Amino acid sequence: MEATDHLKASLSAAIALANTFGSDPRQGRPAAPPDVGAVRAALRLTTNRVPAVEAADYAAGATTLYDALRRLPDVDAAVDLVNGLLKETKAAPQLVRGEGAPWHLHFGSPDEATGWLAELATAVAMLLGSGEVERLRRCEATRCEDVFLDSTRNRTQRFCSTACQNRTKVAAHRARVS
Secondary structure, three states: OOHHHHHHHHHHHHHHHHHHOOEEOOOOEEOOOOOHHHHHHHHOOOOOOOOOOOHHHHHHHHHHHHHHHHOOOOHHHHHHHHHHHHHHHOOEEEEEOOOOOOOEEEEEOOOHHHHHHHHHHHHHHHHHOOOOHHHEEEOOOOOOOOEEEOOOOOOOOOOOOHHHHHHHHHHHHHHHHO
16 A cells, blocks of 8 residues: 555545544434444554454544544644644654555554554644645535545535435425425
């Protein structure tokens, strides 16, 4: 995996993990923390070395990541939260190589239990410090609070998934017909 591929995978994992801790607007209250399987699935987007801790241990870091991503386009507020995570986890760069893979830059933590958070916070920090930060958006669907990375060439993606896009289009059609 190249360095940019690894960074994209870490950013995808950060977004997926943050979205598991978002609010549930359909119920009008915060969502319950996801089960361990959902957390591990998000972390497997970037690594197979998922630490053996409970989902509750992920809650604080994932909630802070979600809060940082949700604050965009206010980059300054997002940066404050991400910088706090980087300091808390003592994120430090290291060159790492998997079996048969080239070396890549990895941001880990001296504490194995927070290494995943250091890596994901670093990926978000690199996005915030780049010219691509406007690609991170919140879904425009009425009942969705998820964030996503717009990967379209012309930067016009409005929804996090085709399900949200279809629901919005069906609702607009029904409103026009009735």
